[in-house]
Amino acid sequence: MPESTLATFSVKRLEIIDQNGNADEALLPSLSGDELRRLYYLLLLTRTFDGRALALQREGRIGTYPSVLGQEAAQVGSAFAIAREEWVFPAFREMGALFTLGYPIHQLFQYWGGDERGLRTPDGMNIFPICVSVGTHLPHAAGAALAARTRGDRTAVVAYFGDGATSKGDFHEAFNLAGVFRLPVVFICQNNQWAISIPLAAQTASPTLAQKALAYGFDGIQVDGNDVLAVYRATREALEKARSGGGPTFIECLTYRMADHTTADDASRYRPPEEVAAWRERDPLLRFERFLARRGLWNEEYAAELKGKAEGEIDEAVRRFEAVPPPEPGGMFDFVGAELSSRQRRQREEVTTF
Numbered sequence: 350m351p352e353s354t355l356a357t358f359s360v361k362r363l364e365i366i367d368q369n370g371n372a373d374e375a376l377l378p379s380l381s382g383d384e385l386r387r388l389y390y391l392l393l394l395t396r397t398f399d400g401r402a403l404a405l406q407r408e409g410r411i412g413t414y415p416s417v418l419g420q421e422a423a424q425v426g427s428a429f430a431i432a433r434e435e436w437v438f439p440a441f442r443e444m445g446a447l448f449t450l451g452y453p454i455h456q457l458f459q460y461w462g463g464d465e466r467g468l469r470t471p472d473g474m475n476i477f478p479i480c481v482s483v484g485t486h487l488p489h490a491a492g493a494a495l496a497a498r499t500r501g502d503r504t505a506v507v508a509y510f511g512d513g514a515t516s517k518g519d520f521h522e523a524f525n526l527a528g529v530f531r532l533p534v535v536f537i538c539q540n541n542q543w544a545i546s547i548p549l550a551a552q553t554a555s556p557t558l559a560q561k562a563l564a565y566g567f568d569g570i571q572v573d574g575n576d577v578l579a580v581y582r583a584t585r586e587a588l589e590k591a592r593s594g595g596g597p598t599f600i601e602c603l604t605y606r607m608a609d610h611t612t613a614d615d616a617s618r619y620r621p622p623e624e625v626a627a628w629r630e631r632d633p634l635l636r637f638e639r640f641l642a643r644r645g646l647w648n649e650e651y652a653a654e655l656k657g658k659a660e661g662e663i664d665e666a667v668r669r670f671e672a673v674p675p676p677e678p679g680g681m682f683d684f685v686g687a688e689l690s691s692r693q694r695r696q697r698e699e700v701t702t703f
Contacts, residue, residue: 360557360563360570360571362572362573363571363573363583365582366640369639370636370642371640378578378581378585380578387429388577388637389637389646389655390655390658391448392445392577392634392637393655393659394448395424396421396634397660397662397663398448398457398663398666399608402416402461406612411458412461413611415442416606416607416608419541419607419628419632420442420541420633422574422604422637423574423604423633424444424445424446424449425448426576427446427584427600427602428450429449429581430581430585432504432588433473433474433475434475434504435475435505435506435507436475436476436477436490436494436505437506437509438480439479439480440483441479450474454662455667455669455670458667460479464675464676466676483513483517484510484514484519485519487536488522488523490534491506491523491524491526492526493534494527494533494591495526506532506591507584508536508537510537510539511539511540511541512544512549512552512558513552514538516553523536524561525565527565527596528596528597531595531597532596533594533596534591535591535597536600537584537600538599540558540603541604542606543620545614557569558601559600562598567596568587568596568598569599569600569601570598570599570600571603572601574603575604575631578640580600580602605625605631607625607629677701678700679697679700682700
């Protein structure tokens, strides 16, 4: 029998704004001037939070913290497309996405300050707690999407994760489930190209991560993760498809982690400085500033005004975080299970009477 080709595949890449702020007009999403300026403020707010969190960690006022420097567009752009009724499963580096969705900023400081009460999602927000363990929330997201479809809810589920999660079994199990049942879920990977000290090339032989979705029977697309409008457009289209029964989508946001993995890391020990310098030229905030300036929506005076506003908002969040009374010692036993074991009850008594 002759050899034949059973199928061929291709992987799309989306980029709308180049490094100089020039845009592909045909691909620009339909956003008003106010909405574009709101996107800019959210990018700026995320960067301001990030800088303050690093300073607070160095002062011993919060614990270990994972910087989002360089990944603001992937987070803000995607979250800007998410509707309030949709379910969101974040990993641990999604501060920009959470701000954009309206999560209280002081609660994030509270969480990174070691107080788990910071993860008490406000009523009316469909956001699951931060997942620090790599990729373990992906099957949960797929399960939530299955539940939504079974209930007949016209909603979608969004799961965030990094490139390191694509090396985990949880990733493949979630993708398989989503593909087989055509679930209304959007998987958003911030491929920042380093899983702590492991470069992407040592994690996978695939030229892109987006193509991994093809093996599970659904669409995968690579987006310039430093282009906030490209990320917004790709996410909006994937969510519309999911809500209308079109099944899952995998969005690979190709970006770069310009900071250390966390404040407990020193990336200079394993990462060449010229690589970091090259990505600084592709800074998502600068790129969007240039785009807005070309449309008369940005100038130095406006930027200074918004910078002051962002710093004021972060100042107020820090004040609220540090004004929260510390948790009761026995609180660590609350919500562990429906009932405490005899040993746990004894431990609780010891802690509360210490």
